[in-house]
Amino acid sequence: MDLASVWFVLIAVLFAVFFLLEGFDYGVGILLPFLGKDDRERRVLINAIGPFWDGNEVWLITAGGAMFAAFPNWYATMFSGFYLALLIMLLALIVRGVGFEFRSKVASARWRQTWDWLIFTGSLVPALLWGVAVANIARGVPIDESMTFTGDFFDLISVYTLVGGLVTLSVFLLHGALYLSLKTKGAVMERAQKAAMRLWLPTVVIVVLFVVLTYFETDIFAQLGVNPGVDALGAGLALVAAGWLIREGRFGWAFAMNALTILLTVSTVFRGLHPRVMVSSLNPRMEPDHHQRLFDRHHARRDARGRAHLPAYRDHLPGMGLLDLPQADRARRTA
Amino acid sequence: MHLFAIWMVVIGSWLSALWILIANSFMQEPVAYTLNGGRAEMTNFGDLLTNPHVWVQFPHVLTAAVTTGAFFVLGISAYRLLKSRGDREQPLRDLFMRSFRWAAVYGAIGVFLVIMVGHQQAQHMVQAQPMKMAAAEGLFESEDPASMSLLTIGDEPGRRDVFSIRIPGLLSFLAYNRFEGRIEGINDLNAAYQAQFADQYGPDADYVPPLALNYWSFRAMVGAGFLMLALALYALYLLYKRRLMTKRRFLRLMVWAIALPYIANSTGWLLTELGRQPWIVFGLQRIEEAVSPNVTTGMLLASLVLFTTIYGILIAVDVYLLRKYAMADPHAKEDDAALTLESAF
Ligand code: HEM
Numbered sequence: 309m310d311l312a313s314v315w316f317v318l319i320a321v322l323f324a325v326f327f328l329l330e331g332f333d334y335g336v337g338i339l340l341p342f343l344g345k346d347d348r349e350r351r352v353l354i355n356a357i358g359p360f361w362d363g364n365e366v367w368l369i370t371a372g373g374a375m376f377a378a379f380p381n382w383y384a385t386m387f388s389g390f391y392l393a394l395l396i397m398l399l400a401l402i403v404r405g406v407g408f409e410f411r412s413k414v415a416s417a418r419w420r421q422t423w424d425w426l427i428f429t430g431s432l433v434p435a436l437l438w439g440v441a442v443a444n445i446a447r448g449v450p451i452d453e454s455m456t457f458t459g460d461f462f463d464l465i466s467v468y469t470l471v472g473g474l475v476t477l478s479v480f481l482l483h484g485a486l487y488l489s490l491k492t493k494g495a496v497m498e499r500a501q502k503a504a505m506r507l508w509l510p511t512v513v514i515v516v517l518f519v520v521l522t523y524f525e526t527d528i529f530a531q532l533g534v535n536p537g538v539d540a541l542g543a544g545l546a547l548v549a550a551g552w553l554i555r556e557g558r559f560g561w562a563f564a565m566n567a568l569t570i571l572l573t574v575s576t577v578f579r580g581l582h583p584r585v586m587v588s589s590l591n592p593r594m595e596p597d598h599h600q601r602l603f604d605r606h607h608a609r610r611d612a613r614g615r616a617h618l619p620a621y622r623d624h625l626p627g628m629g630l631l632d633l634p635q636a637d638r639a640r641r642t643a
Numbered sequence: 644m645h646l647f648a649i650w651m652v653v654i655g656s657w658l659s660a661l662w663i664l665i666a667n668s669f670m671q672e673p674v675a676y677t678l679n680g681g682r683a684e685m686t687n688f689g690d691l692l693t694n695p696h697v698w699v700q701f702p703h704v705l706t707a708a709v710t711t712g713a714f715f716v717l718g719i720s721a722y723r724l725l726k727s728r729g730d731r732e733q734p735l736r737d738l739f740m741r742s743f744r745w746a747a748v749y750g751a752i753g754v755f756l757v758i759m760v761g762h763q764q765a766q767h768m769v770q771a772q773p774m775k776m777a778a779a780e781g782l783f784e785s786e787d788p789a790s791m792s793l794l795t796i797g798d799e800p801g802r803r804d805v806f807s808i809r810i811p812g813l814l815s816f817l818a819y820n821r822f823e824g825r826i827e828g829i830n831d832l833n834a835a836y837q838a839q840f841a842d843q844y845g846p847d848a849d850y851v852p853p854l855a856l857n858y859w860s861f862r863a864m865v866g867a868g869f870l871m872l873a874l875a876l877y878a879l880y881l882l883y884k885r886r887l888m889t890k891r892r893f894l895r896l897m898v899w900a901i902a903l904p905y906i907a908n909s910t911g912w913l914l915t916e917l918g919r920q921p922w923i924v925f926g927l928q929r930i931e932e933a934v935s936p937n938v939t940t941g942m943l944l945a946s947l948v949l950f951t952t953i954y955g956i957l958i959a960v961d962v963y964l965l966r967k968y969a970m971a972d973p974h975a976k977e978d979d980a981a982l983t984l985e986s987a988f
Contacts, residue, residue: 380682388935395946399953406957413964457937 315378326367335484337431389457404430443472448589528580713750718901775918789826
């Protein structure tokens with residue numbers, strides 16, 4: 309494995325763990341107004357993630373840092389391309405974090421209710437936007453030859469990407485409900501368990517819808533082949549198993565299975581992208597068919613003189629907008 | 644366990660400051676890189692860490708942080724000393740007397756060091772980024788020996804003095820520790836850069852940062868610095884004479900002095916960043932070259948307005964809470980953030 313791929317895997321792992329951990333605290337934040345009936349119960353809900361949520365966010369910072377260090381082009385294209393979307397996400401995260409810290413500082417009902425709703429919104433927005441972002445990266449956004457994003461904010465919003473947003477939202481909600489089923493007691497726990505039971509089926513429906521749409525909207529299936537791999541199948545199985553375990557009342561195992569779903573889904577997405585880090589929508593229709601691309605990937609790595617090459621299709625197509633291995637690496641490969 | 648956690652926070656904060664300043668120092672004084680097809684690539688990690696700019700900037704920021712903390716505690720303690728009355732509150736007064744004393748010692752040491760290091764930093768700046776120094780001093784024409792400006796009213800577009808009160812020789816002294824030595828002025832430096840970078844940016848490119856902002860930022864920081872030194876020394880003197888409690892006006896002043904380190908920190912950063920203009924990475928990349936082509940002015944404006952609004956609100960909430968906690972009984976029970984964990988083990 310070359311250096312770029314090692315970094316790619318590392319970043320995938322960082323994101324996978326980030327979604328696994330931060331997923332449940334987003335979920336708890338969104339469930340806060342619904343599961344906590346009074347101030348004390350809401351405090352209990354927040355305390356359940358109190359020691360963890362900021363540690364969980366560090367995984368995101370590390371992932372961003374790794375992207376910046378290893379793939380500056382990726383970082384630059386994504387952060388300026390998704391500028392407004394990331395701005396909204398950042399503001400939501402700021403408000404949410406402050407909410408956790410400030411909520412208890414004044415013993416007034418209005419003060420606390422205000423922060424509760426800000427925590428709710430600050431958790432809902434990123435939970436939704438993460439799915440939108442991942443769906444956009446997988447489907448492709450307009451990126452030109454100079455690796456500049458040429459679209460605007462509204463190019464990022466479509467039925468497909470919104471369904472993607474619903475996927476992360478529902479999976480994180482389920483994750484949060486399962487987490488609370490383990491971490492709390494009494495009435496709050498019962499409500500959390502009931503919420504998990506109710507959330508499972510809608511989650512499955514949304515995920516299935518998203519998978520079907522993904523088949524039509526992206527080349528991920530073609531990238532992965534007829535057998536999409538253990539991770540893709542495992543993700544589906546784990547989600548089904550989680551549903552069964554919830555019904556059996558085994559919430560610990562259900563939480564573990566849902567966690568597995570998150571990990572394996574991230575793995576599938578990143579594997580579907582590799583060796584690209586973002587897909588450009590400016591050229592996919594011009595691409596040779598998917599099998600040709602797979603063929604290229606496996607066979608066109610070296611030319612007649614044995615020099616390593618990137619897959620041929622990428623060099624031939626006009627408007628090549630696939631953003632991939634960093635330039636230095638490319639220079640080294642062709643040198 | 645708590646002590647361990649406190650030390651981890653201290654070490655974490657220092658390390659965080661160090662790495663941030665190493666990154667910032669690269670923009671001030673790029674080292675340890677080669678250009679590969681227009682891209683700067685790191686050649687030697689060690690050289691990046693030993694960038695001379697880091698080792699004047701880091702101590703300055705660290706001592707500035709100590710000063711900030713000290714003046715914060717001084718201000719709160721002064722406030723509580725003012726508010727507590729009668730025998731019943733004697734224990735409270737003892738407590739805040741103690742914190743005032745410690746903070747005065749820390750503050751005096753911190754502000755003394757921040758000034759000393761700042762002086763070194765300025766000497767380094769004369770070598771590394773002379774344009775920043777010329778801008779900070781409002782020095783339009785080169786001088787030898789160079790005078791230090793007490794008050795300069797300049798004609799910024801015309802790049803000349805309108806009115807200036809200067810102390811002869813002092814700038815040379817501050818820069819070189821002797822009363823002679825040439826300090827380059829804004830106009831000469833601009834001409835020199837125009838010649839040096841003519842191939843890259845054309846002969847007419849401009850290399851002058853926003854002058855008034857730099858000039859006044861520098862003055863605000865240094866002014867706040869000397870004011871804090873005076874306050875801290877006077878506080879120590881009063882403590883030594885055991886006359887602090889009789890100087891109620893001084894205590895009231897110390898409450899307002901909480902603002903001083905914040906003013907110095909903010910203006911210090913304005914100087915550091917604005918003084919580097921028009922470079923994003925000094926000598927390597929101008930800001931025009933660093934702009935993301937797809938991020939529009941409108942988007943930037945929107946984000947600026949949003950951030951300012953949210954931070955503005957947060958500052959207001961923060962000050963409100965700080966006030967509340969500063970006035971709270973220090974021996975009262977913790978609030979419920981730490982309690983009520985029973986049902987959420
Ligand atoms: C009174 C004497 C002082 C002098 C001569 C001085 C000098 C300097 C100089 C030359 C810089 C710019 C460094 C660069 O751009 O390369 C700077 C920046 C800065 N100063 Fe000061 N300073 C003084 C006092 C203070 C005080 C009292 C504080 C805060 C309590 C402070 C906080 C800062 C900060 C936060 C920066 C920006 C970070 C940096 O580049 O170091 N300074 N100072």
